[in-house]
Each structure stands twice: as structure tokens, then as C-alpha cells.
Amino acid sequence: MKQWRPTSAEVWQGRDDSGEAANALRLFQTITCSTTFCPEQLPGDIALLGFACDEGVRRNNGRTGAAQAPAILRRALANLASHAEHTRLADCGDIFVEQDNLEQAQQALREAVLACQRAGKRTLVLGGGHETALGHGLGVLDAFPQEKVGIINLDAHLDLRHAPQATSGTPFRQLAHYCETQQRDFRYACCGLSMAANTQALLDEAACRHVTIVEDLRCLSAPTEAIAQLEQFMADLDRIYLTIDLDVLPAWEMPAVSAPAALGVPCAILLQLLAAICRSGKLQAVDLVEFNPSHDRDGQGARVAARIAWQVARWWG
Ligand SMILES: N=CN[C@@H](CCC(=O)O)C(=O)O
Ligand SMILES: [Mn+2]
Numbered sequence: 001m002k003q004w005r006p007t008s009a010e011v012w013q014g015r016d017d018s019g020e021a022a023n024a025l026r027l028f029q030t031i032t033c034s035t036t037f038c039p040e041q042l043p044g045d046i047a048l049l050g051f052a053c054d055e056g057v058r059r060n061n062g063r064t065g066a067a068q069a070p071a072i073l074r075r076a077l078a079n080l081a082s083h084a085e086h087t088r089l090a091d092c093g094d095i096f097v098e099q100d101n102l103e104q105a106q107q108a109l110r111e112a113v114l115a116c117q118r119a120g121k122r123t124l125v126l127g128g129g130h131e132t133a134l135g136h137g138l139g140v141l142d143a144f145p146q147e148k149v150g151i152i153n154l155d156a157h158l159d160l161r162h163a164p165q166a167t168s169g170t171p172f173r174q175l176a177h178y179c180e181t182q183q184r185d186f187r188y189a190c191c192g193l194s195m196a197a198n199t200q201a202l203l204d205e206a207a208c209r210h211v212t213i214v215e216d217l218r219c220l221s222a223p224t225e226a227i228a229q230l231e232q233f234m235a236d237l238d239r240i241y242l243t244i245d246l247d248v249l250p251a252w253e254m255p256a257v258s259a260p261a262a263l264g265v266p267c268a269i270l271l272q273l274l275a276a277i278c279r280s281g282k283l284q285a286v287d288l289v290e291f292n293p294s295h296d297r298d299g300q301g302a303r304v305a306a307r308i309a310w311q312v313a314r315w316w317g
């Protein structure tokens with residue numbers, strides 16, 4: 001695997017309670033790690049991959065730092081309790097960016113995701129900026145060429161930008177173009193969108209592409225209706241790729257992103273949306289992106305992000 005490195009053993013550490021009982025375990029004690037990239041040889045059906053890259057954020061004039069996220073998020077996950085569902089997690093290491101070559105890194109991620117999916121795993125990717133979604137999304141589309149794959153983006157932003165080169169703001173436009181070349185429908189829902197953070201040009205682009213939009217205000221005032229809208233979107237799909245841009249959360253819960261949200265959808269509501277997506281039984285791939293540890297406050301953002309990833313693994317049927 002190109003631009004790949006195994007996870008350093010010192011990342012998976014935590015409090016050892018195993019003297020209390022055989023099942024007093026935390027994630028660092030149950031996760032499987034490998035020194036080579038061989039997903040087919042790893043137990044469990046969830047492959048954890050890091051995408052150590054923020055070149056897309058830099059190109060999008062954002063605040064860089066997300067390249068450090070995979071290691072920090074693994075550390076935050078390490079000490080969380082491991083229940084039966086968490087024993088399915090296998091750490092497949094990191095894909096990293098070299099010399100600002102974002103396109104090459106996205107291609108390496110695409111290949112790693114495809115290999116994991118072909119090995120029968122679901123993929124849980126820790127980004128990286130939202131440029132993670134291009135590599136992850138392409139890998140999932142490649143793995144299921146005959147199926148209706150839908151994208152759900154929990155995000156304040158559409159990320160449908162028109163730009164001369166790939167950035168963290170362009171992944172869904174790029175995925176839409178890819179679907180066109182493959183004569184596949186582009187099925188995209190953006191949930192938690194802030195009207196204040198997307199220009200009319202982006203909203204027009206979304207309308208042209210028949211994007212399902214669930215506004216942040218709707219998630220806050222009528223979460224049941226927001227869930228119903230997502231359920232309608234999911235009904236016609238075979239597989240779902242869920243991408244969680246952590247800037248969908250309010251800044252008071254998630255300060256550690258490039259573009260913190262003034263309003264945002266709080267974690268408690270986000271988990272209700274997540275539960276509905278997991279209930280669909282169609283969830284094939286999940287990522288958490290845009291976490292930037294250099295803007296965290298006392299590890300608060302890392303804890304919230306880790307709890308969301310932990311919950312995905314617990315609810316992933
Ligand atoms: N990943 C995408 N970022 C957003 C936010 C940009 C910003 O406000 O700094 C976007 O491009 O729209
Ligand atoms: Mn965003």
C-alpha cells in the first residue's frame with residue numbers, strides 16, 4: 001500500500017482495569033493492530049483507517065492541523081470502554097500525504113478503502129480535512145459498482161465548491177463528476193447545513209444536483225422531522241457512505257475545527273440522526289473529518305469526536 005504507515009504502538013494505551021474482572025476492558029485492550037497492510041488477515045468487520053492530511057484545508061484557506069487528528073483521535077478512543085461490538089475494530093494504520101500532493105494521497109486512500117471493503121470490512125476513517133471524502137467516497141463507489149450508494153454528509157457546509165484544484169471544499173462536486181463519468185446517480189444529502197455558511201451559488205449547485213438538504217435549524221427545532229427526511233433519502237439506497245464533518249457541532253462542543261459553528265447541531269441531536277442512519281442497516285462506511293487538535297480546548301473536542309466514533313462502532317449492525 002502506498003503512502004501507508006502502521007499505527008505506533010504507543011498510541012493505543014489507557015487505564016488497565018483488567019485486575020477487577022476479565023471483562024473490564026477498554027478499547028486499547030481489544031483493538032487489533034497490524035504492522036503490515038493486510039485487511040483480509042485481520043479479525044473483525046470494521047477497519048479503522050487514518051487519513052493524515054490537511055492539504056485540502058490549506059488549499060481552501062482554512063486553518064491547518066487536521067493531519068495530526070488520526071493519532072489524537074485514536075488516543076481519545078483508546079481509553080473508552082470496550083463492549084462486545086467494539087471487539088470488531090481492526091486498526092489498519094494511516095494513509096499520509098507527501099509533499100503537498102493531495103491527489104496522490106486521495107488515490108492512496110481510495111485504494112486502501114477499496115482493499116478493506118473487498119476484504120469484507122466496513123471502513124471507519126479518521127480524517128483529515130474534508131478532502132478525506134473524495135478518497136473514501138471513491139473507494140466505496142468502486143467497491144459497489146452496481147449498487148445505489150448514497151452519501152450522507154453531516155456538515156454545516158455543502159462542500160460542492162467549484163475550484164481549479166481539489167480542496168476540502170470540493171469533494172462532493174468531484175464525487176458528482178465521477179458519478180457522471182460512470183453513468184451513476186449522484187445521491188447526496190447534507191444534514192445540519194447552515195444557510196449562513198453557504199452562498200447562493202452553492203445552494204444553486206445543490207439544487208441542480210437534486211441534493212437533499214436538512215438545515216441546522218430544522219435539526220434543532222424538529223429532530224423527528226429531520227430524521228424522517230433522512231429516512232426518505234435512505235429508503236431507495238442499497239448502501240450508505242456517512243461523512244461527519246465535526247464543524248456541524250456547535251463551537252462550544254467542538255472548538256477544534258477549521259470553521260467552528262456559531263449555532264451548530266449539538267452532539268445529543270447528532271446522535272439521534274446517527275442512530276436512525278445505523279438503523280437503516282445500509283451503513284457501509286463512516287468518516288469523521290476536520291478535527292484540528294491545535295484548536296482544541298483541554299481535549300474537549302477530541303472527547304466528543306471519540307464518543308461519536310465509539311457510538312458508530314456500537315450501533316453499527
Ligand atoms: N471543508 C470545507 N470548508 C468550508 C468552510 C470554509 C470556511 O468557512 O473557512 C467551505 O469550504 O465552505
Ligand atoms: Mn464543514
Ligand SMILES: [Mn+2]
Nearest residue numbers: 130155159245
Ligand atoms: Mn465539510
